Amino acid sequence: MTDAIGYELLGDIAVLTAQNPPVNALGYDVRTGLWEGIERAEKDGARAVLIYGDGATFFAGADIKEFGKPPKEPYLPDLCTRIEASPLIVVSSMHGTALGGGLEIALGSHYRIAVPSARMGLPEVLIGVMPGAGGTQRLPRLIGVERSLDIITSGRQIGAREALDLGIIDRIEDGAPRDIGLAYARELLASGAPRRAISEMPAPEPVDFDATYEAVLKKGRGQLSPAVAVRGVQAACELPFAEGMKRERELFMELMATDQRQGLIHAFFAERAVGKLPELEGVDPRPLAELGVIGGGTMGAGIATAALLSGLGVIMLEMSAEAAQAARGRIEGNLQGALKRGKIDQAKFDHLTGTALRLSTDYDALKNADLVIEAVFEDMEVKKQVFGKLDAVCKPGAVLATNTSYLDVNEIAAITARPADVIGLHFFSPAHVMKLLEIVVADKSAPDVVATGFALGKRLGKVSVRAGVCDGFIGNRILARYREAADTVMMDGSNPWEVDAAMVEFGYPMGPYEAQDLSGLDIAHANRRRQDATRDPARRYIPIADRMVAEGRLGKKVGVGWYRYPGGGGKVEDPLVEDLVREEAHYAKVARRAFTGDEIRTRLLIAMINEAAAILDEGIALSAADIDLVTVAGYGFPRWRGGLMHHADTLGPKAVLEALRRFAVEDPVAWKPAALIERLAAEGKSFAEA
């Protein structure tokens, strides 16, 4: 037997223990060990088999690192079938996260028990595949089609309680997984409980699978895996079990061969690699118990909410008692949302809004804070005043963070006598919802201050990405080029809804103009005014957005922006905007022409890739994968495409360069290829290798 599975015979119960840290992934050794363990138990005359995992979890699924390599026998679906076919009573005892192939092993077992904290699910669609070891065949037989479709197409994890209610598991018991599993197996043997094979249960009742497929496909915004998984469940209704397993395998292998699977798994591993910075090796973060937040607007309230939910104490500083009261209202509103969704209970709500949150108008209240995040008005002078005061009151060793989106963190740090303690923590609004956190490392930021930023990000459940200091850091710097390319296309012949439609078709949840309407056109406008002094005069400037602001079309909050938002809800295309665009083009003497969706997409994407390449080359981002995470977690880039640079690699630096050269004929300044792209194209290398 392999070392990955321990074998013991305890009386008439054989115990198979998974020993494949960190998550007991079902790699080749584990599969072989389980197969041999079942055979040995049968030979040894056992009457029951217990399967459980050592360490943190039951099996967390197939070994994703084996994906894309030639599969090696025993295959996981065959293993589940072999387990189920055993004449012995097989019990799976689950703890941690029984996911994907892990839950499928449990479904191949005859009885399932779990500890109360266990979580389980079939998250395969989230990494671009679908359950491929009987999940789409056994789960619907066990709990019905509709509930299975919900679990399989969402990939969501469910807790032990819900699993028990749904009938996925037979029992919940507190204790060590080995102990509760053994006791259960003994009880089953003593009571003469029968062997139960889900495959022998009747085929489940069908639903309208074509309609479900279409609905799921639409919801996936171009992502295929959840929709294809629907066809797997359909097979459970329409085919005998063994045939259904074959169909599931075919569909699974089809998805395995897609770019989408590669993109999603790239994003999965990028998320796990992003915090592992060489500069932080062996560096401990500073202690973190009390967080100060300055400014209780939408951003500050969101940060405070996220911090409270993570268990940190929060002191919110505002300018006046009224403003503090308004900030409390926003935070309580956010927490009400968490209460409604069942994320917290009433007692927790009372605690978070009671003792855990303090409001003050006096900087002295921040003197014991371990970390203070400033989220005040985006203005250098205002920020400097705040940091001057923080420098005066905060305890030695406190981390002083700015939530600026664009401003120079070095300049802010320099106002203090402790620039090593200063860092940028760029949250995205609403901060208690959005996943991205850019950790902006200034020239003098101390390594343990950076480590504290990452520790905070982890605690808040964020995807934290290191960024260097520049105007806009990683995300907003790319966004500026995206908008510029969109505005140029609009000026030269398109309109906002065509541009938006082109990007939605690519997989964005919304296009750049609808997104601007949501965030408010005044914010970008103020930023453009800040950049006026330093803008390259040779660069083409499109004044349409300024004109919109001048006409009071500030976005959704005022009911009109690029679109109109009538009282009844929804957005409406506005011919006035088209007139305005045509007028501006007329003033600028532009000969307009039509753009296809493909042309629009290519321009917007190439513009972003070009800027991202410069960002990578300058060391503002440490890797192409970090840029991928920023675009996916903060800017709506479709995750199934892996992120901006992963997508760029599917095009290839050579093709990107060719497109840039083509566009540069029209405008050599805006489309000047980044040096990195020229180098990679010449060397035949990818962005991932840069």
Ligand code: 3H9
């Ligand atoms: C499947 O099962 C297909 C079958 O239906 C059919 C097959 C035929 N494989 O996330 P963490 C690594 S598809 C390999 O930081 P956490 C991870 O990279 C699979 N490695 O910890 C990291 O490595 P490192 C369906 C894996 O506690 C380390 O383990 N299952 C796998 O925050 C710790 O991970 C899934 O999709 C894996 N399956 O979260 C589950 N999983 O230390 C995917 C993790 O070198 N996994 N690693 O960076 C997860 O959702 C989370 O990792 C989990 C733990 C919740 C388990």
